[in-house]
Amino acid sequence: MAFNVIGKTVMKSLFGKPATAMYPVIKNDFYPLTRGAIELDPANCIFCNLCAKRCPTEAIEVSRPDRLWTINRTRCIVCNFCVDVCPRDCLTTVRQYTAPMTDKSAAVITVQGPAKES
Amino acid sequence: MDPQVFFPAVKTEVVEIAQRNKALGYRFAQMHCVKTPSEMFIIYTFEKLDLSIEQYRLPAETDGAVPSVSGVFLAAVLYENEISELYGVEFTGLALDFAGTLYETAKPRAFAEVATPVKKTPVKKAAAAEKTKVDLKKPAEEKAPINLKKPADGGGN
Amino acid sequence: MGERTIIPFGPQHPVLPEPLHLDLILEDEKIVGAVPSIGFIHRGLEKLVEKRDFQEMAFVIERICGICSFIHGQGYVQTIEAVMGVEIPERAKYLRSFWGELSRVHSHLLWLGLMADAFGFESLFMHCWRVREKVLDIFEETTGGRVIFSVCKVGGLWKNVDGDTLRRIGGVLKDVDKDIRPLADVFMRDYTVQKRCVGLGVLTKEEAFQLGAVGPMLRASGVAMDARKLGYAAYGNLEFEPVTENAGDCQARIAVRVREIYQALDIMRQCIEKMPGGEVATTVKGNPQGEYLSRLEQPRGEAVYYGKGNGTKYLDRFRVRTPTFANLIPLLHIIPGCDLADVPLLALTIDPCISCTER
Structure with missing residues (x-):
């Protein structure tokens, strides 16, 4: 029977470096692949609607005649399916997650694309 | 991947099959129900x-009645209760009957x-979208390159 | 005959990670029976196959549970690949085994922390979870998410991991091994842990097999059944043996899970050494037609996945039989005969993942 086997670990933790960072004074970096939120670069977007069709939660809505792309940030699960199927590679994943909001209407973001040429 | 073999069975011989398999050293693994527009069947796995x-x-x-194998394998109780609650198949002779309160859907x-x-169609809501438009001419915070040395900026979009 | 009282346990209880309700029937101080009640987290996820096509369904299935999420995703895509007859590249198989074993390490560390919390040993709980943070950082670095990875797709994987990252991860895993050793020592040798866990909730070999126990519940009673021996993904090329103990009590289950962590770290080292080069995905054309049943080894036990396709892009049926569903009947078997204070320990010893149980 061994007593106080945890003693050595506790002493090391007591006098060693803390395991947590002092958030919010010190913020940790995200990794390059971290999935935070989805962003659109409208310059190349052809409004083909593939991202909206493939979204598992129906968070994206595309309106071709009005050249509008809408995403509901609280429905988006950042699964990256839209980023992978976009034929023009105009969707990217940014590393910063969506900030908490007190008003649900702030969740929907709309991006206006350039007017159709010809 | 090896092909799967499903032996056909009839209601009256289900308990007999279970007893025979138990004698051979099998145990009850799982049981589930499949319902498609054209057919409905229950699959037993030993x-x-x-x-x-x-x-x-x-x-x-x-609404059909199937004899229960919970007399032979007690482990089948939860699966049969789940099928009877979600699909409406009645099992006669259950060892432990939840009477429809297992999930309470x-x-x-x-x-x-x-x-x-349901087919997903593109929605045209131009008027509502006007209110939530983001002006891309202004330099937005996310567009700035993220420097790995500095701590990340707080706050989202 | 003493006086009988009924005491409700759960669904809100500090020791339970997910809601489970038990009505405990006590006679004086001993428990003589338990009536379970589940269904608090039933979301009917299996019915979503009718509305989401088979590629998107992978994202739904991996959200059945937060702890076992990767292996649910892997089970889904493996079943659909078997239905469609798709052969994935070797590197994808090795990476899936790698992430699966990493999932096992993180899940067992989480469970060890919860077990320590159940008998009041909070500093051990915090230390176990501190080691787990290193594992979660590896997940975020390679897949982009700490809990839900979204990395499996029908035909392979969405993301690749290059050789340098893998070598660096090998170094981090050696640190994890070193950090776990003193904590495992506490679980196996400390007097207080032994007093609470030895001889509690004994499940004999025949009972465990007949009642349908799976995973460490079964292996701690001496039955060497491990679904990884079926050879799915890259497990056919990796060397390992199922970890068994003979006592069948709570202490034996703790010992099985601790030794499985070491085994998983060893399997990951083998994966990194033997990882072949190449790409990680093949293109998939057409729709699934046919049915298939596959079995995978989750950290909690053997999970059964059944998929049926009918030629359209929506599946007919997808069924997930999770290990906790099979372990609930043995739980009802080991509860009678113990004291009231031992119920949290017994509820945790099956490693309950109730959100898996009622999808």
Whole structure:
């Protein structure tokens, strides 16, 4: 029977470096692949609607005649399916997650694309 | 991947099959119900110590009665209660009967109706979208390159 | 005959990670029976196959549970690949085994922390979870998410991991091994842990096999059944043996899970050494037609996945039989005969993942 086997670990933790960072004074970096939120670069977007069709939660809505792309940030699960199927590679994943909001209407973001040429 | 073999079974011989498999050293692995617009059946899976399985397919219908194997394998109790609650198949001779309170879904026999798939269509809501537009001419915070040395900026978009 | 009282346990209880309700029937101080009640987290996820096509369904299935999420995703895509007859590249198989074993390490560390919390040993709980943070950082670095990875797709994987990252991860895993050793020592040798866990909830070999126990519940009673021996993904090329103990009590289950962590770290080292080059995905054309049943080894036991396709892009049926569903009946078997204070320990010893149980 061994007593106080945890003693050595506790002493090391007591006098060693803390395991947590002092958030919010010190913020940790995200990794390059971290999935935070989805962003659109409208310059190349052809409004083909593939991202909206493939979204598992129906968070994206595309309106071709009005050249509008809408995403509901609280429905988006950042699964990256839209980023992978976009034929023009105009969707990217940014590393910063969506900030908490007190008003649900702030969740929907709309991006206006350039007017159709010809 | 090896092909799967499903032996057909009839309601009257289900308990006999279970007893025979128990004598051969199988135990009860799982049981589930499949309902499609054209057919409905229950699949039993028995498993042995060396990980080999034997599966049986039993045709069933909602509100039909099937003898329960919980007398032979007590482990089957939870599966049969789940099937009777979600699909409406009645099992006679259950060792432990929850009488429909296992999941307590809002709609009884929730899985028994098979819906036709819903096609997702693009929605045109130009007027509502005007209010939530983001002006891309202004330099937004996310567009700045993220420097790995500095701590990340707080706050989202 | 003493006086009988009924005491409700759960669904809100500090020791339970997910809601489970038990009505405990006590006679004086001993428990003589338990009536379970589940269904608090039933979301009917299996019915979503009718509305989401088979590629998107992978994202739904991996959200059945937060702890076992990767292996649910892997089970889904493996079943659909078997239905469609798709052969994935070797590197994808090795990476899936790698992430699966990493999932096992993180899940067992989480469970060890919860077990320590159940008998009041909070500093051990915090230390176990501190080691787990290193594992979660590896997940975020390679897949982009700490809990839900979204990395499995029908035909392979969405993301690749290059050789340098893998070598660096090998170094981090050696640190994890070193950090776990003193904590495992506490679980196996400390007097207080032994007093609470030895001889509690004994499940004999025949009972465990007949009642349908799976995973460490079964292996701690001496039955060497491990679904990884079926050879799915890259497990056919990796060397390992199922970890068993003979006592069948709570202490034996703790010992099985601790030794499985070491085994998983060893399997990952083998994966990194043997990882072949190449790409990680093949293109998939057409729709699934046919049915298939596959079995995978989750950290909690053997999970059974059944998929049926009918030629359209929506599946007919997808069924997930999770290990906790099979372990609930043995739980009801081991509860009678113990004291009231031992119920949290017994509820945790099956490693309950109730959100898996009622999808």
